[in-house]
Amino acid sequence: MGIARLRSKIFQVAAGIAAVSPLFVLLFVAVVLLKDALPAFRYQGFSFYTGLTWNMGNAYANNVVVHNGVQAAPGATFGILPFIVGTLASSLIAIVIGVPISLLSAFALVYKVPPRLAKWISPMVELLAGIPSVVYGLWGVIVLAPVIANQVGPWLAKLGSVIPFLGGSIGSGFGLLTSGIVLAVMIIPIITATSRDLLAQVPKLPIEGARALGMTSYESMRHVALPLAKRGIIGAIILGWSRALGETMAVLMVSGNASNYLPTNLYSPISTMASTIAALLDSAMNDATSLSIHALALIAVTLLVITMLTNLLARLLVQVGRRDIGTEG
Amino acid sequence: MTSDMVAVDQDLVELTPAELKELEAVLTGGRIDVVTAEATKSSVIQVKGLSAYFGHKQVLNNLNLDIKEREITALIGPSGCGKTTFLRTLNRMSHSVPGFRHEGEVSVMGQDIASVKDVESFRRKVGMLFQRPNPFPMSILDNLTLALRLFGVSKKERLEIAKAKLDEVGLYEDLKDRLHHSPFALSGGQQQRLCLARALAVEPRILLLDEPASALDPKSTRMLEDLFMRLAEHMTIVIVTHNLAQARRIAKRTAFMEAGEIVEFESTHALFTKPNDPRTRVYVEEQIG
Structure with missing residues (x-):
């Protein structure tokens, strides 16, 4: 009796700790990052977000400049607009390419592929989601970048006179489009697996009703199954988008590591916020004033905020979508 | 009244x-x-030697029957006897189950179901109502007009049809101010009548009912039955039911099925009062008690 009560007590305490831990981890990360990032903001102000130039200054100079009470290496200026643009643009390309493919795969796995075959294909989707990002990055370097540079790029560039951002110099194949495609390949398994499970849970009866009314399988998916699974699928897309926003290694390998200017077309080299943090960490350590490290922390805070905002925005969209159930007449 | x-x-x-x-x-x-x-009356559904299989398992064995137009035909029998599979074979819903195949001839409105190329157009003529109400996740009005919209009916016409069908199932007065609301707030009986109106909106000539009142209270059930009787004046209805009293109330003819076979197909009155086959007699007596 005593043992059982003790066990129950332990379980209750453990469950309680587990329940509140996400909040505490988030608070801890946010507080530490904010504290670390503050000097960079005091030094640079809002031009941190509008500036195009990222320069950690002369780390070997003997003199130290002081601005707003913060010490910095001479010539140091931190502007991350190119990184923000690179992050948003590459992740949006990933979403645009990845979402339709993911939803079609999920739909096919649930409704079209014979169950016996789906039993074999479905686990492969999870397998794809588990491949380390550096492997995707290497694929991007060896296979995708040359294809973009030599085949896809020249072909797309012909449309440049009609559609902005498609024309202009194609470059080496390392840049925005390649990053976006690699990210798309990485988020497709995540969105596919989640939406597949959601579609499989949609009640069969309304779909049968639609089929019995003489709707095609596409029409019943589009008008009946998808609306029933919509909230969850938007959640799955956000999950994929968050992954694309924060992806570091694969993007670092194929982005072309550009800084100090904004992408001029679809093939321009870029950097994202996450890849910049990884790429510049080593040299930032050489900054005796530590301001470069603080600046990288401020990038991390910004990334955190952007990820939270996209989450919030998507949740808002779902709310609005629920209120308007799309009536006619 | x-x-x-x-x-x-x-x-x-x-x-x-x-x-x-x-x-x-x-x-x-x-x-x-x-x-x-x-x-x-001529037969609108003719079944000759129908056998059906899910994979290797035979579920229907050599069915033969003619279903007359403009009357209600009931299918009764113990669970798993194949009556629902038979019903769903008539609009080719069974065929969407992987591994399903059929032998024999099933002619629906003069067309052999095996040779139906355009399943969608075919199903518009053979409506179906299911065991539980299955409204679509959209407004009451859209439930009625979605299929019409997809088939290219004009907006004005869609609205007229929607109102007429809601009126036909006796829902228009109750719902006319709530057409843009969700159907999920309606009672089960109202939802099922909405689904009936939805099926009627595409003007089917045959209605297949798969235990349509099994999830409803007695009052809603009676209301639906009255509707079916009225509809049978101009369309053919086939109903699968576990409720023998229901078959007695509404069906002109009744087929008793057991283990994938039709044991007896008679006028409802005859089947319930003087069944020819001892299996029918046992089932009917046990069910009525």
């Missing part, structure tokens, strides 16, 4: 002699003589 009486009076003018005789038989409390009534 009075409006029903008026409707009957008006219809009298247009009745054929055979139908008049039938009506007379009902009004005078006599039994409808199936043989004479049949003379004016």
Whole structure:
């Protein structure tokens, strides 16, 4: 009796700790990052977000400049607009390419592929989601970048006179489009697996009703199954988008590591916020004033905020979508 | 009640002699003589030697029956006897189950179901109502108009049809101010009638009912049954039911199925009062108790 009560007590305490831990981890990360990032903001102000130039200054100079009470290496200026643009643009390309493919795969796995075959294909989707990002990055370097540079790029560039951002110099194949495609390949398994499970849970009866009314399988998916699974699928897309926003290694390998200017077309080299943090960490350590490290922390805070905002925005969209159930007449 | 009486009076003018005789038989409390009534009605569904399989498992064994137009035919029998599979074979819903195949001939409105190329157009003529109400996740009005919109019916016409069908199932007065609301707030009976109106909106000639009242209370069930009887004046209805009293109330003819076979197919009255086959007798007696 005593043992059982003790066990129950332990379980209750453990469950309680587990329940509140996400909040505490988030608070801890946010507080530490904010504290670390503050000097960079005091030094640079809002031009941190509008500036195009990222320069950690002369780390070997003997003199130290002081601005707003913060010490910095001479010539140091931190502007991350190119990184923000690179992050948003590459992740949006990933979403645009990845979402339709993911939803079609999920739909096919649930409704079209014979169950016996789906039993074999479905686990492969999870397998794809588990491949380390550096492997995707290497694929991007060896296979995708040359294809973009030599085949896809020249072909797309012909449309440049009609559609902005498609024309202009194609470059080496390392840049925005390649990053976006690699990210798309990485988020497709995540969105596919989640939406597949959601579609499989949609009640069969309304779909049968639609089929019995003489709707095609596409029409019943589009008008009946998808609306029933919509909230969850938007959640799955956000999950994929968050992954694309924060992806570091694969993007670092194929982005072309550009800084100090904004992408001029679809093939321009870029950097994202996450890849910049990884790429510049080593040299930032050489900054005796530590301001470069603080600046990288401020990038991390910004990334955190952007990820939270996209989450919030998507949740808002779902709310609005629920209120308007799309009536006619 | 009075409006029903008026409707009957008006219809009298247009009745054929055979139908008049039938009506007379009902009004005078006599039994409808199936043989004479049949003379004016042709079979709209003809089944010859139908066997069906899910993979290697045989679920229907050599079914033969003719279903007459403009009347209600009931399928009864223990669970798993194949009556629902048979019903769903008639609009090719069974065929969407992986591993399903059928042998024999099933002719629906003169067309062999094996040779149906355009399943969607075919299903528009063969409506279906399911065990539980299955409204679509959209407004009441959109539930009624979605299929019409996809088939290219104009907006004005869609609205008219929607209102007419809601009226036909007796929901228009209750719902006319709530057409843009969600159907999920309606009662089960109302939802099922909405689904019936939705099925009727595409003007089917045959209605397949798969235990349509099994999830409803007695009052809603009676309401639906009255609707089915009225609809059977101009369309053919096949109903699968576990409720023998229901079959007795509404069906003109009833088939008793067991283990994938049709044991007996008779006028409902005959099947329940003097069944020919001992298996039917046992089932009917056990069910009624």
